[in-house]
Structures are given as C-alpha cells and as structure tokens.
Amino acid sequence: xxxxxxxxxxxxxxxxxxxxxxVALITIFIFAQGMPAIQRVGLFRFVFGTxxxxxxxxxxxxxxxxxxxxxxxGALVIGIPTGLGCxxxxxxxxxxxxxxxxxxxxxxxxxIPSVVxxxxxxxxxxxxxxxxxxxxxxxxGATGLSVLSGAIILAIMILPTIVxxxxxxxxxxxxxxxxxxxxxxxxxxETVTKVILPAARSGIxxxxxxxxxRAIGETMAVLLITGNVAVVPHSIFAPTATMTGTIAMxxxxxxxxxxxALFAIGIVLFVIIVILNGFAQVVMRRFGGAAA
Amino acid sequence: xxxxxxxxxxxxxxxxFQALKNINIDIPEHKVTALIGPSGCGxxxxxxxxxxxxxxVEGARVEGQILxxxxxxYRRDCDVIKLRKKVGMVFQSPNPFPKSIYExxxxxxxxxxxxxxxxxxxxxxxTLKEVALWDETKDRLNDSALGMSGGQQxxxxxARCLAxxxxxILMDEPTSALDPVATAKIEGLMHELSKKYTIxxxxxxxxxxxxxxxxxxxxxxxxxxxxxxxxxxxxxxxxIKTEEYISGRFG
Ligand SMILES: Nc1ncnc2c1ncn2[C@@H]1O[C@H](COP(=O)(O)OP(=O)(O)O)[C@@H](O)[C@H]1O
Ligand SMILES: [Mg+2]
Numbered sequence: 001x002x003x004x005x006x007x008x009x010x011x012x013x014x015x016x017x018x019x020x021x022x023v024a025l026i027t028i029f030i031f032a033q034g035m036p037a038i039q040r041v042g043l044f045r046f047v048f049g050t051x052x053x054x055x056x057x058x059x060x061x062x063x064x065x066x067x068x069x070x071x072x073x074g075a076l077v078i079g080i081p082t083g084l085g086c087x088x089x090x091x092x093x094x095x096x097x098x099x100x101x102x103x104x105x106x107x108x109x110x111x112i113p114s115v116v117x118x119x120x121x122x123x124x125x126x127x128x129x130x131x132x133x134x135x136x137x138x139x140x141g142a143t144g145l146s147v148l149s150g151a152i153i154l155a156i157m158i159l160p161t162i163v164x165x166x167x168x169x170x171x172x173x174x175x176x177x178x179x180x181x182x183x184x185x186x187x188x189x190e191t192v193t194k195v196i197l198p199a200a201r202s203g204i205x206x207x208x209x210x211x212x213x214r215a216i217g218e219t220m221a222v223l224l225i226t227g228n229v230a231v232v233p234h235s236i237f238a239p240t241a242t243m244t245g246t247i248a249m250x251x252x253x254x255x256x257x258x259x260x261a262l263f264a265i266g267i268v269l270f271v272i273i274v275i276l277n278g279f280a281q282v283v284m285r286r287f288g289g290a291a292a
Numbered sequence: 293x294x295x296x297x298x299x300x301x302x303x304x305x306x307x308x309f310q311a312l313k314n315i316n317i318d319i320p321e322h323k324v325t326a327l328i329g330p331s332g333c334g335x336x337x338x339x340x341x342x343x344x345x346x347x348x349v350e351g352a353r354v355e356g357q358i359l360x361x362x363x364x365x366y367r368r369d370c371d372v373i374k375l376r377k378k379v380g381m382v383f384q385s386p387n388p389f390p391k392s393i394y395e396x397x398x399x400x401x402x403x404x405x406x407x408x409x410x411x412x413x414x415x416x417x418x419t420l421k422e423v424a425l426w427d428e429t430k431d432r433l434n435d436s437a438l439g440m441s442g443g444q445q446x447x448x449x450x451a452r453c454l455a456x457x458x459x460x461i462l463m464d465e466p467t468s469a470l471d472p473v474a475t476a477k478i479e480g481l482m483h484e485l486s487k488k489y490t491i492x493x494x495x496x497x498x499x500x501x502x503x504x505x506x507x508x509x510x511x512x513x514x515x516x517x518x519x520x521x522x523x524x525x526x527x528x529x530x531x532i533k534t535e536e537y538i539s540g541r542f543g
Contacts (some may be wrong), residue, residue, distance in 0.1 A: 095350060096350075174387070176383060176385070176387035177387065177389055177390075178348075179345065179348070179381075179383065179387070180383065180387045180388075180389065180449070180452075181389075181399070182345065182348060182376065183343065183345055183376060183380065183381040183383075183453075184376065184377075184380070184399060184400040184403060184452070184453070184456055185373045185374070185375075185376040185377040185400065185403060185404060185456060186373075186399075186400075186403045187373060190403050194399070194403075195389055195399075198390075198391075199389075199390055
C-alpha cells in the first residue's frame, strides 16, 4: 500500500515535471530562435513597423498585431453578449434538463477541429459578409474575406469557453441571493443584472479572458477567411492578416532571416498570452471565489 | 379586526408529493401569527405560498385560494411584483447580498423606482433605526454587509425588507441561526414591528412562539391541525396532538 502510494506520487511528480519542462523548453526555443531577428530589426521597429514584407527585408509586424487585435476584439464584441446571454438563459431561464441538452450542444462546439470552422466560414460566413459589405458600400468590391468574417467565426469558437465557465459561476451563486431579490419584488431581469451577474463576476471575467486567449491563438480558421493581407485594417470589411496565420503560412517557404522573424512574432504572441493569463489570475484572486 | 390573509382549501404538491393538505386559516392584521410543528410538516412551504415564492420552485403546484386584502393572489392576472412589495420575507439564515450595507437596503426601493439619493438616504437611516442597527453602522454604511455578525446581518435583512414598506413580514425561523443574545434582540424587534406590520413567523422554538405571538397554528404532516390564540394553544389546546407536541412528546 505504502510503496504503491509512493510510486504513484513519483509518477505524478514526473508528469508535472515533464509538463513544466515542456513549457520551459518551448519558451527557450522560441526565444532562442526569434531574439536574433528582434535584435537585428530593433524591438521598436519590429513591433511598431507598419510594413510586413519579409521578401523585401521589411519586418514591421504592426499590421499583424492590429489584425490579431481587430479579429479578437470583434470576436469579444460579438461573443461576450452572446455567451453571457446563453449562460443566463441556461442557468436562470430554462429547466435543468433543457439546460443539459443545450450545454452538451454548446460544448460540442469545443470539439470541432478549427479547420472545419474555417471551411464553414468560407462557405457560409464569407458570402454573407460579402453580401452585407456590398449592400453597405457597393463600389468597394469587398470579397468577404475580412475582419468581420474572422470575428464572427472566432466568436463562435470562443462561445463554449465563455458559456461553460460563466454557467458554472452563475450556478455557484447561492440560491439565497436569488430568493432575497425575488422576495423584495425584483423581476428576473433585475435579479440577474443586479445580483447574480455581479456575484458571478470573477468567473465571468476569467471566462472572457480565457476566450480572448483562445481567439488570439487561433490560427487555421482565421487564416482561411481573413484574406491574409498584412495591412492595418481600416474597416470591418477589410481583409487583414493575423500573427498566427502569418506564421503558419509563411514558415514553410521562409528564408532564414524571415524564419527568425516569424519566431519573433511567436515571442510577441507568447508575451501577450502570458500577460493575459497573469491578468486572469489577478482578477480571480482579487474577487475571491466565484460568488463571494 | 381585519384579516390580512384568508386561506381556503389550499393544497400544494411537489410533483406527486402533497406537502400541504386542505389548509384553512385567517391571518389577522397587525398581529403576530406563529407557525409551529415538527420539521418537514410544511411550515416553510405554507409561508412561501403567501408571497408566491413557491412559484420559483420547479415542479410545485398550488390549488385552492389565498385572499390577500380580499384579492385572490393565485388568480392569473395577479401582479406578483406588487404582492411581494407588500409582503416581505426574512429567511432562515441571514442572506444579505454581497454588497455594502447601504446597497443592501436601497436594493428594494431602487427596484421599485426610487432613484433620488436623498430619499434613499432617508430610507437607509429610517430602516436601520427601526431595526436598532443605526448606531452600529452609521459610520460604515459602505462596508460589505458580509463583514457583520450573524445577528447584525439578520437585522440588516429585516431592514432591507422594511425598506420597501411592506404591510406583512413573513419570517422563516429568523433566529434559528443566531445565538441567544442576537435572538433576544430580534424578538424584541418583532414586538416593536408587530405594532405596524402583520407578522407571520415560523418557529421551531415553542417558548419563542409563546413569547411573541398572538395566534399560533400547529402543522403536522402537511395538515393544519389547530389554530387558536397563543394563550389557549399553550394552556388548553383543542387537539391532543398539539398538546403532545407542545409538551415535547414528539418533534
Ligand atoms: N422543493 C421541494 N421539492 C420537493 N419536496 C419538497 C420541496 N421543498 C420541501 N419539500 C418537502 O415538503 C415537505 C415540507 O417541507 P417544508 O415546508 O420545508 O417543512 P418545514 O418548513 O415545516 O420543515 C417536506 O416533506 C419536504 O421534504
Ligand atoms: Mg422550514
């Protein structure tokens, strides 16, 4: 018994050590590969340079950062209200059994490979956006490959994250708060907006931040539907390119300098994700448990 | 003497289980009515039918009639919001919102449309004075209500309930989670409140029922076995079961 427990303990320790080592190795690797490019170009010119044209020796990734930010922000603008609406609907409106059905459906979204989202976007969203853009500005000749298309697909992709974490934190709000509110004559809207959502806010924040992380890191789907034009997008119908998409597309044919620059983009992404995660943890700690 | 509530032929089912069986009772205005009986006999369920909080329970179904000021609260077009404004509720364990003391009290008034800061301030001061909490809290109204003691929290919950100016206060074992000192304070408070409000209180504690109520109703297994003036219930009950319960032979 005792030896067996010790063995299991060792095994778990090894697993933990391996995952820490993996993170460390990845970090070291991308920094080792990418730092030379940043040193050569200069951090400022690399991050704020407005021309990404590696074959001509211009390594400014501002358009890519802007592209990633634009689709991510768009995804949040669409995804947060939708996700929160879903979460409130599932936890406060329908019965437990109905909610179970909806939840499995939404959680299924999380299991769909992202290239399938890309195809779906290409087949359905892009033509719709093209139609919409044509109606708004007929002469612009928009293709539909755009920030908006990327944002819509990403919004769908982050929905499971936002919904399931938010539902959990809404459901962990003590029922006594609901009862107190209803007993004072509040209706459901007031109870949800003034009592339940504030009490569940830490879980909701972290669901949003995790969703945001997912959106920034997503590659395949956005690659297929944003058009991959490395310019700072001037409208939601304009095509754009993201950091992840650019890395994925260009890595296969990149010359050594170019390749290093792509790794350097990886560093920037990495830093952004680390900051987001840190922020999520601060928020969680600051607001304590889900309901307190 | 006016009756605030008139209950006739009330049945309540949770799915197939009948939790209340043919309840008939009158609840007089400006009196304290105590509901007693062993646990699981349906006291809370009955109390919660009076402000239709039982509506929020999945699978609960009500038959019969409850008149509040002569109007049937279970008729289809009854305005539940208005009803709950007039019939407040204090729960078994103190349940202040995770907000400041001030925000707890103004929650109800805001819901009912009062937005003027001065008016809200007045309500906060008046209700906190009514529950004898003003001196302890006037300098820390913006502190979280969750930092108060259990007894203070329960008094805050009563103040929160008073803030919407109810006519009736329903209390479900309001002191069962409190120590004797806090309990004594709340009981004293109930005595004051009974001058202005109609009170219906569920209690486990026979002495408490004896001390604070004017009439007492004895529930057993979903039935209302006896309603009588509290003096009579405790000295000369009509029902042998009531006597057995009060003398502590079961429950
Ligand atoms: N939501 C519910 N669903 C099903 N049964 C319930 C529910 N609430 C209470 N009951 C049952 O109804 C009966 C009365 O409960 P309750 O009114 O809480 O009793 P008391 O307050 O007198 O202790 C009990 O048998 C209890 O198990
Ligand atoms: Mg009870």
